[in-house]
Amino acid sequence: MDLRFSAEDEAYRQRLRDWLKENLGAATGAGGSANAAMKRAEEGSGGKSDPLAGARAWPRKLQEAGYVGLAWPKKYGGQEASFTQQVICADEMARARTPPLINTIGLSIIGPTLVQHGTEEQKQRFLPRILRADDLWCQGFSEPEAGSDLASLRCRAELDGDEFVVNGQKVWTSLAFLSDWMFLLVRTDPDAPKREGISYLLLDMKTPGITVRPLRNAAGGQHFSEVFLDGVRIPRENLVGELNGGWSIARSSLDHERSGLSGVVALEETLGRLWRMAGKVQRGDAEALGDQATSRALAQHWIEIEGLRHLGYRTLSDQIAGKPPGAGASVGKLFASELRQEMTRTALRVEGPLGPVAKRSPHVVDRGRWHAAYFDALAHSIGGGTSEIMRNVIAEKVLGLPHAKDD
Amino acid sequence: MDFNLSEEQEALQEMARGFLSERWPAERVRELLDARPVLIDDDVWKEIVEMGWLGVAASEEAGGIGGDVMTAAVLCQEAGRGVLPGPFQSSLVAAIAIERSGDKDLCSGLLPGLIEGKRRVSVAIEEPGGLYGPDAVRTEARAAGEDWLLTGNKILVPEGNEAEHLLVAARTPDGLGLVRVAADAEGATTTRMDRMDGQSCAALVFEDAKAEAGALLGGADRGEALLREVYDIWTALVAADLLGSAEASLELTRSYATERVQFGRPIGSFQAVSHRLADTLVDVEIGRSLLYGACLALDEGRDNAAPLVSAAKAWLSETAVAAAEAALQIHGGVGFTWEYDVHLHLRRSRCNAALLGDADHHRDRVAAYMEQSWVPLVKA
Ligand SMILES: Cc1cc2nc3c(=O)[nH]c(=O)nc-3n(C[C@H](O)[C@H](O)[C@H](O)COP(=O)(O)OP(=O)(O)OC[C@H]3O[C@@H](n4cnc5c(N)ncnc54)[C@H](O)[C@@H]3O)c2cc1C
Numbered sequence: 001m002d003l004r005f006s007a008e009d010e011a012y013r014q015r016l017r018d019w020l021k022e023n024l025g026a027a028t029g030a031g032g033s034a035n036a037a038m039k040r041a042e043e044g045s046g047g048k049s050d051p052l053a054g055a056r057a058w059p060r061k062l063q064e065a066g067y068v069g070l071a072w073p074k075k076y077g078g079q080e081a082s083f084t085q086q087v088i089c090a091d092e093m094a095r096a097r098t099p100p101l102i103n104t105i106g107l108s109i110i111g112p113t114l115v116q117h118g119t120e121e122q123k124q125r126f127l128p129r130i131l132r133a134d135d136l137w138c139q140g141f142s143e144p145e146a147g148s149d150l151a152s153l154r155c156r157a158e159l160d161g162d163e164f165v166v167n168g169q170k171v172w173t174s175l176a177f178l179s180d181w182m183f184l185l186v187r188t189d190p191d192a193p194k195r196e197g198i199s200y201l202l203l204d205m206k207t208p209g210i211t212v213r214p215l216r217n218a219a220g221g222q223h224f225s226e227v228f229l230d231g232v233r234i235p236r237e238n239l240v241g242e243l244n245g246g247w248s249i250a251r252s253s254l255d256h257e258r259s260g261l262s263g264v265v266a267l268e269e270t271l272g273r274l275w276r277m278a279g280k281v282q283r284g285d286a287e288a289l290g291d292q293a294t295s296r297a298l299a300q301h302w303i304e305i306e307g308l309r310h311l312g313y314r315t316l317s318d319q320i321a322g323k324p325p326g327a328g329a330s331v332g333k334l335f336a337s338e339l340r341q342e343m344t345r346t347a348l349r350v351e352g353p354l355g356p357v358a359k360r361s362p363h364v365v366d367r368g369r370w371h372a373a374y375f376d377a378l379a380h381s382i383g384g385g386t387s388e389i390m391r392n393v394i395a396e397k398v399l400g401l402p403h404a405k406d407d
Numbered sequence: 408m409d410f411n412l413s414e415e416q417e418a419l420q421e422m423a424r425g426f427l428s429e430r431w432p433a434e435r436v437r438e439l440l441d442a443r444p445v446l447i448d449d450d451v452w453k454e455i456v457e458m459g460w461l462g463v464a465a466s467e468e469a470g471g472i473g474g475d476v477m478t479a480a481v482l483c484q485e486a487g488r489g490v491l492p493g494p495f496q497s498s499l500v501a502a503i504a505i506e507r508s509g510d511k512d513l514c515s516g517l518l519p520g521l522i523e524g525k526r527r528v529s530v531a532i533e534e535p536g537g538l539y540g541p542d543a544v545r546t547e548a549r550a551a552g553e554d555w556l557l558t559g560n561k562i563l564v565p566e567g568n569e570a571e572h573l574l575v576a577a578r579t580p581d582g583l584g585l586v587r588v589a590a591d592a593e594g595a596t597t598t599r600m601d602r603m604d605g606q607s608c609a610a611l612v613f614e615d616a617k618a619e620a621g622a623l624l625g626g627a628d629r630g631e632a633l634l635r636e637v638y639d640i641w642t643a644l645v646a647a648d649l650l651g652s653a654e655a656s657l658e659l660t661r662s663y664a665t666e667r668v669q670f671g672r673p674i675g676s677f678q679a680v681s682h683r684l685a686d687t688l689v690d691v692e693i694g695r696s697l698l699y700g701a702c703l704a705l706d707e708g709r710d711n712a713a714p715l716v717s718a719a720k721a722w723l724s725e726t727a728v729a730a731a732e733a734a735l736q737i738h739g740g741v742g743f744t745w746e747y748d749v750h751l752h753l754r755r756s757r758c759n760a761a762l763l764g765d766a767d768h769h770r771d772r773v774a775a776y777m778e779q780s781w782v783p784l785v786k787a
Contacts, residue, residue, distance in 0.1 A: 272785030299773035303718040310696035313410035395681035402676040
């Protein structure tokens with residue numbers, strides 16, 4: 001058993017650290033953060049030709065330095081880096097608090113899917129543009145009638161010569177209003193069993209017939225949209241994999257998860273903030289941290305974070321050894337999303353009677369950051385497979401328990 | 408980076424699991440639970456000794472096999488899973504304490520005898536008063552000429568009745584330490600305590616009990632550090648035992664939920680059942696990860712070893728009990744029978760959950776570490 005990284009990997013870490021020190025400042029300053037840019041784009045303000053120019057600058061810098069597309073083939077602009085270097089990279093980015101990447105969906109979902117299942121032409125055409133944040137992507141899977149039961153989706157595509165004609169609706173599509181492309185699941189054979197009549201398509205969002213209607217989310221922001229597709233034509237070359245073979249590809253899109261280590265640094269910093277906040281919040285004549293219920297709750301979170309970190313080490317070790325990921329990935333996803341929620345609940349409890357005070361108020365605690373974190377955390381056990389669905393997966397795939405219902 | 412058991416550790420695990428399932432049937436524990444105390448049968452003990460389990464963490468010079476804490480934890484985990492009683496764990500811990508003391512006489516005399524199963528030594532840390540761990544120790548060791556005089560009370564000393572020597576945590580003028588006392592020393596009284604799982608443990612009373620010169624393990628300089636180290640290692644081994652219990656409960660329940668049919672379906676297809684088991688699996692995997700982290704930190708002597716040990720102990724104390732309770736509930740009526748093994752795991756994990764500090768005690772240790780060492784390092 002050994003938790004040390006090789007000298008080569010440590011040298012890689014050091015180079016990355018040095019690079020970040022030199023290059024990060026420019027990215028975070030001057031309103032270049034992805035969040036700020038997205039906000040401006042949402043509001044339609046600026047009137048600039050590309051309201052996202054600032055937000056694209058940082059991922060481009062990373063691309064030039066070779067710090068994105070780590071797992072991808074070099075041929076398409078990737079790095080062919082080892083699992084360990086992927087983990088080190090995610091770790092250092094989180095530690096340095098690099099800004100969120102505007103092309104995350106491309107980098108973490110559709111990119112890896114195309115690497116695995118795309119045609120040579122699709123790879124050459126799309127992968128380099130994803131890495132450079134030239135194209136932003138959104139995921140068109142969920143529909144009003146198809147959420148957890150994704151395979152019951154109805155959005156219809158019919159072949160008409162060399163083109164698919166698509167009619168239907170997608171919903172909860174994150175960042176649809178900013179995206180250049182959408183990868184979507186459509187029904188191409190309505191008579192086949194439901195998993196066997198689904199195809200995986202790539203859609204240029206400038207195609208006529210698309211209506212994007214942003215939805216306001218519970219936290220008050222505009223993050224996801226409804227997307228209506230009315231006679232939208234997609235060239236056949238934009239089919240990924242076989243016709244009617246989209247379901248298994250979609251499964252692999254959902255499986256492109258990381259070992260879970262990348263989230264640990266952020267959780268740790270959140271806990272550090274929570275501790276400091278508890279040291280300031282008043283509780284009678286003392287501060288909240290002085291009361292045992294609070295310090296024990298924070299200690300419990302430390303324990304949980306260490307559990308997640310060491311689980312991540314085990315998953316990474318399996319990956320390095322070429323073993324199947326085992327229980328680690330689904331366990332990590334479920335545990336991490338619940339932990340995030342629990343930490344924000346603890347934060348609101350520690351804030352006490354002032355916990356509910358809104359950000360605008362001069363009485364707000366800790367600049368109201370825990371409200372946003374709380375809402376954000378609540379969404380995490382819904383998006384990308386609800387926690388209940390994760391429990392079904394663990395029960396059936398890991399424990400081998402019988403299927404809940406025969407369908 | 409390789410954060411999984413080595414091939415040797417996996418082979419040892421498999422061997423131990425096979426041995427215990429063959430030679431130590433749960434039926435035997437049930438019989439002993441009625442007879443009390445629950446102790447390993449002599450013939451099985453002999454085989455365990457011959458396989459070298461007591462020297463798993465001792466050096467080759469001392470007759471051990473030179474393993475580390477992680478390897479010892481592998482065996483303790485199997486002991487938990489196979490409901491193997493004492494004096495396995497207490498002997499293992501005593502051997503670790505003696506070897507780490509560096510005391511040449513003990514290492515060449517008592518230690519080989521202990522590893523060969525001929526001598527019996529136990530470790531006494533816990534005291535009455537409702538608190539846990541070295542900091543709660545009030546037993547005093549006074550110097551009397553060359554010798555030591557020991558006064559105080561100890562509880563829950565594993566196999567304290569069967570031991571020939573006791574390593575007793577006490578306050579000396581130079582700080583805390585482990586003082587070796589003969590069980591039959593004048594002024595030492597041993598009475599039987601009884602645990603829910605039937606395992607043998609003792610309450611000790613010392614009234615100016617005499618210990619010989621040099622009885623403070625590690626001497627005045629290293630005595631306190633040694634006691635804290637032994638407490639951490641022992642706590643990690645108890646956590647390993649808890650992991651084994653939790654795994655056993657989960658496996659029993661998994662297979663029962665697959666076979667038992669109600670409403671025309673296996674009960675494992677009801678989500679109230681399957682989700683509870685999925686949550687148990689998550690907790691077990693987090694616990695295993697924490698245990699590995701704690702053992703590795705101990706073996707590498709890292710600064711965060713103590714909080715990681717506490718993390719593993721706090722987490723697994725709650726996980727193992729919850730897994731056994733889930734097992735009882737999901738087995739329905741038969742889960743509440745004497746004949747099913749569920750209660751054996753429930754009893755053992757309840758005992759171990761309180762041994763050497765419950766979850767709250769260990770959360771408090773983590774909180775103290777966070778304040779001192781962790782918070783200053785985390786970015787604001
Ligand atoms: C912030 C956010 C961003 C998202 N972004 C995208 C995106 O970019 N692209 C996209 O395609 N989708 C996206 N989604 C949609 C997300 O994938 C779905 O919301 C999710 O799969 C659940 O589907 P649903 O909302 O229809 O809920 P439902 O499936 O109707 O579920 C409702 C409740 O029933 C439970 N339930 C359902 N089935 C079972 C079962 N078999 N056993 C037990 N319980 C069950 C669920 O766990 C849930 O609690 C996003 C969602 C959120 C919240």
